[in-house]
Amino acid sequence: MESPDLHPLQLPTRDEDWLGWVTERARHGLSTAGAGVAALKEAPAGDETILQLWNDVQIALGDVFALSSLMSVVHPDAAVMEAGERFQIDARSFSTDLHLDADVFARLSSLADAPLEAGARRVLDDALRDFRRAGVDREEQTRERVRELSRRESELSQAFARNIRDGRRTTRVPEAALEGLPEDYRADHPTVDGMVEISTEYPDTLPFLTHGRDPDQRRRVAHAFHNLAWPENDAVLAELLDVREEKATLLGYADWPSYDAEVKMIAEGRRIPEFIDELAGAAEEAAQREIEQLREQARAEGEDVVDFSNWRHHAEAVKRERFGVDAQELRRYFDAAKVRQGLLDVTGRLFGLDYEPVEAPTWHPEVASYDVRLVDNRQLLGRIHLDLHPRPRKYNHAAQFTLVQGVLGRQLPEGVLVCNFSRGLMELDHVVTLFHEFGHLMHHVLAGRHEWVRFSGVATEWDFVEAPSQMLEEWAWDPGVLRSFATDAQGEPIPEDLVRRMRAADEFGKGFLTRTQTAYAAVSYWFHQERPADLTDRLGELFKHYSFVGLVPDTHFHTGFGHLDDYGSAYYTYAWSLVIAKDLFSAFDREQLFAPEVAHRYRDTVLVPGGSRDAADLVTDFLGRPYDNRAYAAWLAAAPADAEEAR
Template sequence: MRRPAVIVGRMADLAPLALPADDWHTWLEERGRGQLRVAAERVDALRAGPRGDVTLLGTWDEASLALANARAACSLLASVHPDPAVMELAETIETEASAFDTDLHLDAEVHAALASVPVDGLDADARRVLDETLRDFRRAGVDRPAEDRERLRGLDQRLTDLALTFSRNIRDGRRVTRVPAAALAGLPDDFVAAHPADADGTVAISTDYPDTHPFLTFAHDDAARRAVATSFLSLAWPENDVVLAELLRLRHEKATLLGYASWPDLDAEITMIRTGDAIGDFVDRITAAAGPAAERELAVLQERAAADLAGGAVPVDVSSWRYWFEAVRREQYGVDAQTVRRYFDFPRVRDGLLTVTGRLFGLTWTPVPGDEARTWHEDVTTYDVALDGEVLGRIHLDLHPRERKYNHAAQFDLVPGVLDRQLPEGVLVCNFPRGLMDHDDVVTLFHEFGHLLHHVLAGRQRWVRFSGVATERDFVEAPSQMLEEWAWDAAVLRTFAVDADGAPIPADLVAAMRRADEFGKALLARTQMFYAAVSLRLHLERPEDLTARVLELQREHSLLAPLPGTHFHTGFGHLEGYTSAYYTYMWSLVIAKDMFTAFDADDLFAAGPAQRYRDRVLAPGGSRDAVDLVEDLLGRPYDDRAFTRWLAG
C-alpha cells in the first residue's frame, strides 16, 4: 500500500497574500481580472507549445492556478465584503471566470495539446492530473458537435448567472419577525437584553442564526415560534422559486446533451457513489434504517408536547421540534441548554479550538495584527499556521453575522496552496453570537474548522488540482464530521469551557450531554434524508409545483410535520452548491464514524493517531482516491459497522 510522504518544501520562504488597506475595488480588479489575464497567457502558451511535450502539463497547471486564484478571491468577497459595490464587482468577475473556464474546456485545440502529452515517464501524480483533466474536457462536451458545444457554452453561462442569483437572494433575503416582548419568556437573559422592545411593545427576531435558533429552542410562545419559523423557512420566496425551476431545467438539458440520463448521473459520475440511482438507494436505505427509532423518538416528543398544550396533542412540526427536544433533554436527561451555554463564551471557545487543534495536529496558530492582516472587516481575526516551525499558511476567521453577509457556515478558499509557489489561505465564514454559545454552535464551529484544517494541511501539493479539500465531493464532509467528536469529549472541553467564575464544565454534565444527544439522532437522520431527497428528486423530476413536491417529500422522509405557508426549497442554499448531492453529509458520516475508530476514545489528545490521520488523510488532498486514503488510515477498507452501531444506539 503506497503511503504519501509528508511533503516538504520552501513554504517558509513564501509570503501570504497582501490584502489592501482600503481600496478593495482596485485590489479585486488586479487579483480577479489580473489572474484571469495570467490564465489566458498560459493557455495561449499551451496552444503554441510543441505537441507531445511533457512540459505542456506544467503550463496547464499554471493556467489552472491563476484561474483558481481569481475564482477564490471573487467567491469569498461576493459573500463577505461589507461594500455592496465590491460584492457586485466580485460577482461580475466570478461570472467572467466561469465563462473563461467553460470556453477553456470546450476548446478542442487545448484538449488536443493535452491529449498529446506522452504518459510514459510521468510520475503517478502527473498521470493522475492528466487523466482527470482529460476526463473534465470530455464531461464538458469538447468531443460534441460544434452546435452542441455552442449550446453547452450558453447553458453554462446561464447556469452561472442563475446560481449567483439564487445565492444572492438567500444572502440578501434577511427577514425580521415582530413578536410581543412577552414572547421572549424562556430565552436566556443575554438574549433578552440584546433584544429590547420597541415603543409598540414588540421585539425584532431576524432570520440570522443567532436569533432564529435560540428563539425556536427556548421561547415558550408556540404562536411566536411558528411566526419566526415561517419567516426562516421562506427565505428568498418567491424570487428563488422561479430561479430554481430554471436551474433544474437547464441542468437537466446540459446532462442529456452530454449523453447522461439525468443531472444526478452527470453529477455523481466523479464521486464515490458514482450514479444517481445509487443516491436514491442510499437515501431510501437510511430512511428505512432510521425509521423505527425515529418513530419512538417522535412519540416521546408528542407525549411531552401534549402535556403542555391545552386541547391535547398536536403534531410536532418544524417550528416546535427544537423546543420539545430541549424540554425532553432537560427533564429526562438532566441537561439544560441554558446551563450548558454558561460554559461556552465565544472568545474562549474560539481560542480553545485553536489550542485543541494545535495540540492535536502539532500546529502553531500565531495571531496576525489587524494592521498587518488588513482584512475586509474588523470582526475578522487572522492567524499564521506553522507545523514544526515551518509556515504552512494563513487562516481568517469571520464568525459573526452582519448585513448582507453569507448567512450560513462554510469554509472559503482565499488562496490555494501550491508547493514552493504560494501559501494556502482559507477563510471560515460563520454566524455565531458574540457572547454565550449553544453547544450546537460549538459543534458547528469544530465541524467547519475541520474544512479549514484540510485546506491548510493539504496546501503543499505540487499540482494545484490536488490542493486543499480536493477529494471526491461525497468525502469532503467526513473529516469535518469526525472533528465534531472532539467537541463532545469532557477532557477536551474542560481545557476551554469554563463559566464566569472560571470553573470548568463538569465531566458528568458532558456525559449527560452525550446521552441527551443520543436522543433524537434517528429523527434527525430522517430529516437529513428529507433534505437529500429534495436535492435528488427535484433534479430528477423537475416538478411544476416545487412547493407541493417538497411538502410531499417532507411527509415521506421526515417525521416532523411541515409548516403550512413555508417554502423550504427557496432558502436551501445547498441546491446551488451541492445541487443533487446533499446525500453527501450522511454518506460522509458513515465514513467519519469508521475513521474515528482509529483514535483512542479515552485519550483524544493522543498524538500518534492524530498525526497519522493528519499525514495520511488530510495532507494528501486530492492526490489519491478517498477510499485509498481511508484504507491507509484504518489498515482495511472502510465499512458501515461503526455507523450502524451509532444509529442503533
Template structure:
C-alpha cells in the same frame, strides 16, 4: 523557494475600498489575462510537448487565485457594490473556464502528452483534466458545444442569483417582548423592545435558533419559523429554470439526467445509487425516529392536548424540554460554559495540540471587517499558511457556515490561506454552535494541511465531493468529549464544565439521532428528486417529500426549498453529508476514545488523510489510514445504539 520564504497575500486596510477594488481587479482581471496567455501558449505548443501539463497547472493556479478572491468577497465584504463587482468577475471567470474546457486545441495538446516518465501525480492530473474536457463536451460537434456553453453560463448565472437572493433576503419577525420569556438573559438584553413593545427576531442563526428552542410563546415561535422557512420566494422560479438547465446539459452529454452526470465523479458513482442510499438510511433510522418523535409529541401534548403531530416550529423547543426534563440537560445552563472568546481560543489550542500545529495571532493583519481575526499556522517551525476567522453575522454577509479559500497552496509558489465563515453569537454560545465551529474548522485544517502539493489540482479539500465532509464530521467528536471540553469550556469563575454534564449532554444528543437522520434524508431527497424529476410545482413536491421522509411536519404556506442554499452548490448531492458521516464514524473508530488528544493516531491521520488532499481517491486515503477499506459497521452501531 521554501514554504517559510513565501508571504501571505497582501490585503488592503479594512476601510480602503479603493484598495479592495484594486485587489479584486488584480486577482480577477489580472488572473484572467494570465490564464488566457497560458491557454494561448498551450495551443502554440507542438503536439506531444510534455510542457503542456505544467502549463495547464500554471493556468489553473491563476484561475484558482481569481475564483477564490471573487467568491469570498462576493459573500463577505461589507460594501455591497464590491460584492456585486466580485459576482460579475466570478461570472467572467466561469465563462472563460467553460470555453476552455470546450477548446479542442487545448484538449488535443493535453491528450498528446506522453505518459511515459510521468510520476503518479502527473498521471492523475492529466487523467482528471482529460475527463473534465470530455464531461464538458469537447468531443461534440460545434453546434452542440455552443449550446453547452450557453447552458453552463446560464447555470452559473442562476446559481449565483439563487445564492444572492438567500444572502440578501434576510428578514425580521416582530413579536411581543413577552415572547422572550424562557430566553437567556444575554439574549433578552440584546433584543430591546420598541415603542410598541415588540422585539425584532432576525433570520440569522443566533437569533432564530435560540428563539425556537427556548421561547415559551408557541404563537411567536410559529411566526419566527414561518419567516425563517419562507426566505427568498423569488428563488422558486430561479430553481425551476436551474433544474431544467442542468438537466438539458446532462442529457446533451448523454446522461439520463443531472444526478447521473454529477455522481459520475463522486464515490457513489450513479444517480440511481443516490436514491437507494437515501431510502436505505431513511429506513434504517425510522424506528429510532418514530420512538423519539413520540416522546416529543407526548411532552408537547402536556401543553397542547389537541396536537396531532410535532411540526418544525415546535421540534426544537420540545427537544430542549425533553433534554432538560428527562436527561437533566438545561441548554441555558450549558451556555454558561461557552463564552465565545474562550471557545475560539480553545478551538485553536485543541486542534493545535491534536495536529501538532502552532497558531500565531497576527493582530495587525488587514482584513475586510474589524471582527475578523487572523492567525498564521506552523508545523514543526515551518510556516504552513494563514487562516481568517469571520464568525459573526452582519448585514449582507453569507448567512450559513462554510470554509472559503482565499489562496490555494502550491508547493514553492504560494501559501494556503483559508477563511472560516460562520454566524455564531458574540457572547454565550449554544453547544450546537461550538460543534459547528469544530466542523467547519475541519475544512480549514484540510485546506491548510493539503497546501503543499506542486499540483494545484490536489490542493486543499480536493477529494471527491461525497468525502469532503467526513474529516469535518469526525472533528465534531472532539466537541463532545469531556476531557477536551474541560480545557476551554469554563464558567466565569473558571470552573470547567462537569464531565457528568457532558455525559448527559451526549445522551441527550443521542436521543434525537433517529429524527436527525430522517431530517437529513428529507434534505437529501429534496436535493436528488428535484434534480431528477424537475417537478413543475416545487412547493407541492416539497410537501410530499416532507410527508415521506421528514420527522416533523412542515408549516403550511412555507417554502423551505427557496432558502435551501445547498441546491446551488451541492446540486443533487446533499446525500454527501450522511455518506461522509458513515466514513467519519469509521475513521473515528481508529482513535482512542479515552484519550482523544493522543498524538500518534492524530499525526498519522493528519499526514495520511488531510495532508494528502486530492492526490489519491478518497477510498484509498481512508484505506491507507485504517489499514482496510472503510465500512458502515461503526455508523450502524451509532444509529442503532
C-alpha cells in the same frame, strides 16, 4: 520545505482600496490564465511542459474563483460584493470556454501515452475527463448550446444565492414572547413600543425557536425563516433544474444526477435514492421512538403536531426531563472568545500545529487572523482567517472558503471560516458546528503543499469532503477536552457529569434527525431527477414520506435551501461522509484522543494528501482496511442512556 520568501497574501490596509484591489487581482488572474492557455496551445505536441502550463492556468483561474467567491459573500461594501459576483461569472465563463477549446484538449491528449509520474498522470486523466464532461468532443452546435447553458447556470446559481443572502426578513413579536430566552439574547433585542424584532439570521431565529415559550410567536418566526427568498427563488430554481437537465442530456447522460454522480464516490446517480432509502430504513426504529416522545411533550403543552416551528423547543424539554440537561445552563460555559481559543488549542495539540495571531488587514475588524506553523520545525504552512459573527448581507450559514490555494514553493494556502455565531455566549450546537467547519479549514491548510494545484486543499471527492470535519466533532464532546476551555464566568470548568449527560442528550434525536437529513437528500435528488412542475407540492410529498418533523404550513423551504445550488442532486453526501467519519474515528482511543501516533498518522495519510489519491484509498491507508458501515450502524442503533446511566 517552503521557500523562505513565501508570504501570505497582502490585503488592502484601507477600506477604500478594496474595490480596486479586488478588481486588479481578478483581472490579473484572468489575464495570466489567458496567457497560459495561449502558451499551452503553442507548446509542441507531446511535450510535458503542456501539463505544467495547464497547472499554471489552473492556479491563476483558481485564485480568481477563490477571491470572487469569498468577496461576494463577506465584504461589507456592496460594490465589492457586486464586483465579486461579476468576476465569479467571468471566471466561470472562462472555465466553460476553456473546457470547450478543442485545441487545448488536443494538446493535453497528446500526452496520453507519455511516461508520466503518478501525480502528473492523475492530473492529466482528470483534466481529459473534465473536458469530455464539458462536451469538447461533441459537434459544434452541441458545444455552443452547452456553452450557453453553462453560462446561464452560473447566472442562476448566483441569483439563487443572492436572493437568499439579501432576503433577510424580520418578525415583530410582543416583548412577552421573549419569556424563556437567555438574558443576553433579551439584551440584544431591545423593545420598541412593546415589540421586538426577530430576524431570519441563525443567531436570532434558532434560539427563539428553541427557548421561546409562545407557540404562536414561534410559528410566526418559523414561517418567516422557512419562506426565505420566496417567491423569487421558486422560478430561479425551476429554471436552474431545467438548465442542468438539458446540459446533462446533451452531453450523453441519462439525467443530471447521473452526470453529477460520475465524479463522486457513489459513481452512479441511481445509487443515490437507494442510499437514501437504506439510511431512512436504518433510522426508522429510533426515529419512531423519539418522535413519539416529542409528540407527547407537544401534547402536554397544548400542541397537536411536531413541525419545524416547535421540534427544537420540545426536544429541549425532553432533554431537560430525561437527561437533566438545560441548554441555557450549558451556554454559560461557552464564552465565544474562550471557545475560539480552545478550538485552536485542541486542534494544535491534535495535529502538531501552532497558531500565531497576526495583526493583518482584512475586510472587517472582527476577523481574526493566524499564521499556522508545524510545531516540530516551525515551518509556515499557511494563514487562516476567522470571520465568525453575523452582519448585514453576509453569508448566513457556516462554511469554509478559500482565499488562496496552496501550491508547493509558489503560494501559501489561506482559508477563511465564515460563520454566524453570537459574540457572547454560544449554543452547544454552535460549538460543535465550529469544530466541524474548522475541520475543513485544517484540510485546506494541511493539504496546501502540492506541486499540482489539482490536489490542493479540500480536493477530494465531494461525498468524502465532510468526513474529516464530522470526525473532528468528536473532540467537541469529550469531557477532558471541553473542560480545557469551557468555563463559566468564575472560571469553573464544565462538570464532567454534565458533559456525559450532554452527550447522552445529543444522542436523543439521531433517529428523527437522520430522517430529516434523508428528506433534504431526497429533495436534492428528486428535484433534479423529476423537475416537478410544482416544487412546493413535491417538497411536501417528500417530507411527508421521509421526515418525522412536519413542514410549517404555507412555507417554501426549498427557496432558502442554498445547498440545492452548490450540492446539486448530491446532498446525500453529508450522510455518506458520516458513515466514513464514524469508521475513521474508530481508529482513535477515546481514552487517549491526542495520542500522537494515530493523530499524526491520520493527519499525514488522510488530510495532507488532499486530492492526490482517491478518498477510499486514503481511508484504507489509515485504517489498514477498506471502510465499512459497522461503526455507523452501531452508533445509529444504540439507544441513548438516561440521566442516571449517564452520570
